[in-house]
Amino acid sequence: MVSQIEVAPFDKHNQILVSNAHPPDWQNPTPDGPYNLLVIGGGSAGLVAAVGAAGVGAKVALVEKHLLGGDCLNVGCVPSKTILRSAKAVGDIRHAAGVGVNLPGDPTVDFAAVMERMRRIRADISYHDSAQRFRDAGIDMYLGTGRFTGRHTFEVDGRTIEFRKAVIATGSRAANIPIPGLKEAGYITNEGVFELTERPARLAIIGAGPIGLEMAQAFARFGSEVTVFDIMPVMGGLRDPEGIALVREALEADGIQFYLESQTQNVARQGDGKVITFTHAGETKIVTVDQILLA
Template identity: 45%
Template sequence: MRTIELYPDDVYNQRTIRQGHPSDWVNREGGDYDLVVLGGGPAGLTAATTAAGGGHRVAMTEQRLTGGTCVNFGCTPSKALIRCARAVHEASRGAEFGFRLDAPPQTDFGSVMDRVRKMRSLSSSGDAVAVAEQAGAEVYLGHTRFTAPNAVEVEGRLLQFRTAVIATGSDPVVPPIEGLRTGEYLTNETVFSLTELPARLVVIGSGPMGCELAQAFRRLGSEVDLVSHPRTLLPHDEQEASELIRRRFEQEGIRLHLGFMAVRAGAGRLLAQGTDGTRELPYDALLLGTGRKANVEHLDLDAAGVHVARDGVEVDEYLCTSNPNIYAIGDATFPQKFTHAANATARLCIANALDGAHRPVRELVIPHCTYTDPEVAEVGLTSALR
């Protein structure tokens, strides 16, 4: 079984691992199930516990940590970091609120990250292996792969199913930048392991993650450059919101390089090219926020007769794959790769797969929010989609 590691090896990370992937966990011998869910993140947990609550015999498999990206490498740690950064920023604005500090607030980044890991360990308790088991799902930990159209194998255990759901989430995209080598950059899966504040941070990407963390690190004291090939921040949101965030970022001292593409990195320098020429940006840390890709490459989907499209598992409007007994949800197939979409597609999928609801995915109306300051929230059609 895979060994799970989180850095640094402190009490909070040890607690998170014990809850999401206990080292002493022993998988059952396998068996026949009404439903097998591949993945224990927001989509998988919602699907598994919903089906188990409806009286079905359910197995849920997870290779890494239950809770998935949201709890362990996304929503929870990022919002904990943002909260600390906002507190520092508010304290620096005392004169606006009628109080004065003897000196500007000083950031203890080690303590900030201690709190981030503490909040993650508290949040992960709600998505722990034990919680899924108590809800009626039988949990199997380890790598899962399809062996037949109606069976998967988990660490040598054979699970046969009437219905399966692929909910294996997504991984960060690493763009083809010359000189960029593994271990020399940060993603959402490694940035929360930092113990020292980078003096100079370069962020590549202007989506929600890139914008949220660029502002947070700037408020904590880093010099921040943000590089974006699109010429706007939050390019999938309303133009007015994007412009508002741009003005705020510039006011707070974030250096924006919009309409620039990162072409070479290494030795603490990033070369970016755009219509306005070439810029060389020094950095102590380089953070990639360049999107996400479906994590489905190692599932042996061919053995199950499941087709894969460019952006993930291919599904119809009812979230059913080319195998009529297998569905896919969340980041593994859905273009909106965030937690509310994962939960919404999971509930719809279980209604269709087990209850015969026959509801199309187009019925879903899913809100989302980017936790910059000010925050940007949307629901329904945008002007670009009308």
């Protein structure tokens, strides 16, 4: 039996997610090797490799130690785009007058409901990345932590898997930026942001890449005061000057404050807040926030 994995908050939606993507009652098969292909990692790349190989008749084993579906299902594409759909609705309402639709007042956002909707949709989709579905496709699914024990052997859950070729598709994790005091003050990454049930009133986002900008716009529209920091002079890796100007104008219209070409010096707790000290345009400044997202 595999180890129990919990995803916060462990409500009915996340319980369904886990029951599909890492079922606690899963029984790993008895190795039937040598396998033509061993796939290590059950994210988008690993699942596609495994299904593709099995589809042409290969004997395939797949090993995953956490949740099947990887970044895309659990902490990337699916939850982020679900949240962005709610943020888009806020934007549409605020700009409705521009298309001749007049609505009274400013929209109010039930953040807890937004996040529950995300968890529900993610749970509904999770069957498509489930252990059972891929076992039904003819793939031997092993859930657990493994290690290579030889050139053509791999051990997981006390079982030795023999294989001819292997695909390592273990993915990556958010970088740990060495900012003094950051670890002690506390922060979240693209993993933790989708576990939130309460909206931070003041949110700092360190990193103006695609994830940072997506979450910046979403949380700003939900009502958070959002500040984005980046050491680079442009956001999102954009190169076209007109594109950069359009994106920045749109995000600033949502109330987002940018400090590009800034250097974060340190972070310190102060009461319930987190004080960020940084340099920008030759000056030392501070911003106090409730949560920090590394993106």
